[in-house]
Amino acid sequence: GAVVSQHPSWVICKSGTSVKIECRSLDFQATTMFWYRQFPKQSLMLMATSNEGSKATYEQGVEKDKFLINHASLTLSTLTVTSAHPEDSSFYICSAATLGTLGAGELFFGEGSRLTVL
Amino acid sequence: GDSVTQMEGPVTLSEEAFLTINCTYTATGYPSLFWYVQYPGEGLQLLLKATKADDKGSNKGFEATYRKETTSFHLEKGSVQVSDSAVYFCALSDLGTLTFGKGTMLLVSP
Helix, strand or coil, rough: CCCCEEEECCCEECCCCCCEEEEEEECCCCEEEEEECCCCCCCEEEEEEEEEECEEEEEECCCCECCCCCECCCCCEEECCCEEEEEEEECEEEEEHHHHHHCCCCCCCCEEEEEEHH | CCCCECCCCCCCEEECCCHHHHHEEECCCCCEEEEEEECCCEEEEEEEEECCCEEEEECCHHHEEEEECCEEEEEECCCCHHCCHHHHEEEEEEEEEEEEECCCCEEEEE
């Protein structure tokens, strides 16, 4: 099956620093990638949708200058949390889809990255 | 907007017990419905899906039937195993965007 890998899986940083999380599709070309945020005992909250080569579309309430998303190639998308603060601590999950699977609503998920901001 | 409501966990069962995890949805269109599973330390993976009313999705002994009249997609398994312990997410897709429920943790003891 299609494999999506996130890196790092766990990161701790100081308040005010920036952190980059990578999401790679290992064996397929992902035309669309999604970034989610998951709070404890809560559902996955869609943050943004990115299509290869174009700007990401952010959901309402998500600060695009805070959460920078880049989808430079068909196998890589990055999420950069800029000037991180403790309230940004969360579990970030990416997912990817091809043109064929997107229409069917079927996504392939990364393992998630847990960010802790001190 | 679209929403998914699923029963809160954790659901604690003994091995070989019958499992039901309830899921209901609200959608303006005609969504596809999914169950995703997240095993400890892993990413979400698709368990089963149904794309239209009365469809039954099934995989690994789990099944769920798309009930349009009750807007439900309950997950069932006749005999759970310890290896089924995970978090289960019900989701719907309308126009390509997935909306998830909050997830239900299942704990199966030997």
